[in-house]
Amino acid sequence: MRTTIPEPDTGSTADTVDEAATTDVADTPVVDEPAAPPSKQRRSIDVRRFVPSWRSVLAPVAGIAVLQQKCAEIAPQIDPSQGTFPGPAEKVHAGPGRNDDWQADRASEAAFYEQQDLRNQALIEAGRGSEVQDFAYTGTATFPDQVWTSLRTVGLGFLIGTLVAVPLGLLSGLSATFRAAINPLVQVMKPISPLAWLPIVTLVVAATAGDDPILPQAFIISALVVTLCSLWPTLINTAVGASSVDQDLLNVGKVLRLNKRQQLSKLVLPSALPYIFTGMRLSLGVGWMVLIAAEMLAQNPGLGKFVWDEFQNGSSETLARIMFAVVVIGVIGYALDRLMSSIEGFFARNRRA
Numbered sequence: 001m002r003t004t005i006p007e008p009d010t011g012s013t014a015d016t017v018d019e020a021a022t023t024d025v026a027d028t029p030v031v032d033e034p035a036a037p038p039s040k041q042r043r044s045i046d047v048r049r050f051v052p053s054w055r056s057v058l059a060p061v062a063g064i065a066v067l068q069q070k071c072a073e074i075a076p077q078i079d080p081s082q083g084t085f086p087g088p089a090e091k092v093h094a095g096p097g098r099n100d101d102w103q104a105d106r107a108s109e110a111a112f113y114e115q116q117d118l119r120n121q122a123l124i125e126a127g128r129g130s131e132v133q134d135f136a137y138t139g140t141a142t143f144p145d146q147v148w149t150s151l152r153t154v155g156l157g158f159l160i161g162t163l164v165a166v167p168l169g170l171l172s173g174l175s176a177t178f179r180a181a182i183n184p185l186v187q188v189m190k191p192i193s194p195l196a197w198l199p200i201v202t203l204v205v206a207a208t209a210g211d212d213p214i215l216p217q218a219f220i221i222s223a224l225v226v227t228l229c230s231l232w233p234t235l236i237n238t239a240v241g242a243s244s245v246d247q248d249l250l251n252v253g254k255v256l257r258l259n260k261r262q263q264l265s266k267l268v269l270p271s272a273l274p275y276i277f278t279g280m281r282l283s284l285g286v287g288w289m290v291l292i293a294a295e296m297l298a299q300n301p302g303l304g305k306f307v308w309d310e311f312q313n314g315s316s317e318t319l320a321r322i323m324f325a326v327v328v329i330g331v332i333g334y335a336l337d338r339l340m341s342s343i344e345g346f347f348a349r350n351r352r353a
Contacts, residue, residue, distance in 0.1 A: 086320035094317065094324040098143035105145075109137045141301040147328065150302035153219060154291045154336075157226025158284055164227070165234035165283070166276060170268065172235070173242025190232040194225050194290040198297050201225055218300040225294040230287035234279035241275025242268055277344035284340055288333045303329055 078085035086094070120132045141149070172179040201224045205217055213220070245268055253263045295304025303325060310321045 086323050094320040098321075098324070102142040102144045105139050105142045108139055112137050112139075141305075143306060143325075146302050146306045147332070149219070149300065150291060150295065150304070151332070153222045153295070153300060153302055154226055154284075154287050156219075157223040157291070158230060158280075158287050160223070161227040161231035161283060161287070162234055162280060165231040165279070166238050169235045169238025169276075169279075170242045170264070170272070172239040173244075173272070174268065179239065179243075186232060186235065189228075192229075194229050194293050195297070197225050197228050198294060201228070202298065216300075218295075218298045221298045222291060222294040222300040222302070222304075225298075226287040226291050229290040230283040233282035233286065234276065237275045237279030237282070238272060241272030244275075245271045273347060274344075277340065277347070281337060281340045281344070284336055285333065288329075288336060292329060 075085045116135065120134070123129065123131050168182070172182060198221070201221050205221050205224070209217055209220070249267055249271070250263065253267050258266065291302070292304040292307065294300070295302040296308045299305055307322055307325050310318050310325070
């Protein structure tokens with residue numbers, strides 16, 4: 001005997017479900033869901049990372065205060081032949097005098113050109129225009145002028161050194177043969193003192209410069225000495241960065257049929273960029289240290305010449321002015337390092353983006 005399973009009445013069941021659903025929907029009030037808070041829609045900005053911590057502010061201030069206190073205690077115990085050894089107060093007082101000298105020199109320069117213009121105008125009105133002459137003002141270089149000269153000198157020397165060191169470093173990192181060829185030269189020339197380079201550079205510049213060079217010889221000599229002493233950290237770090245590029249990355253470039261120039265610009269340089277900037281920061285610091293000694297001997301009118309002239313002056317304020325110049329040299333060196341660090345961070349962010 002066969003048992004038949006009755007089919008359910010789908011029509012009546014569907015109607016019942018529809019009625020129940022309609023009744024539930026109609027009876028249930030519609031409530032708008034609250035929008036997601038802005039913190040969940042987008043990532044909030046952490047303001048704390050823009051506020052320096054107490055350690056980064058108070059610790060340096062405390063260290064400087066302790067150093068100044070020790071200097072104030074030691075200064076009266078030192079009896080130099082030229083005046084008295086300056087304490088913190090004497091160093092601070094030496095600064096405004098340099099600004100006063102600069103303003104007085106600017107006033108003298110303005111008066112010089114004003115008198116020259118009046119003299120030339122009188123000659124033209126008298127019909128003697130052929131006798132008109134324009135002379136350049138040759139006043140004494142003041143402290144701000146000497147700071148600007150030193151910055152230009154180290155900038156030129158650093159630029160030349162970078163343009164020489166980066167290509168040589170890349171070639172050395174990519175070619176083991178070339179690296180083996182220049183490695184002895186680098187190791188021998190890297191520790192040479194700027195005082196040893198200075199006579200050689202002076203003779204070469206004096207023999208090759210014309211009668212009317214575009215730049216003063218002392219400026220060129222100081223810049224070239226900076227170049228010869230500062231290019232080695234950039235060259236070595238660039239070579240290390242180029243040689244440490246992942247070989248798998250280079251193999252991918254070969255699979256993509258990239259030529260040598262494309263491999264260099266798209267694979268090698270981005271990978272070696274942190275090493276290059278590290279070398280450039282070291283080179284700039286070395287160049288700034290070398291510059292002061294080079295300017296002393298080459299008589300380039302920069303900070304080195306200012307220190308040497310004050311030493312030869314022998315007045316009672318000599319040591320205070322020299323110590324003030326030493327502080328300025330250190331502050332400028334720190335600012336240059338921070339500038340290179342900011343440039344490195346800018347390129348690093350763009351490389352990640």
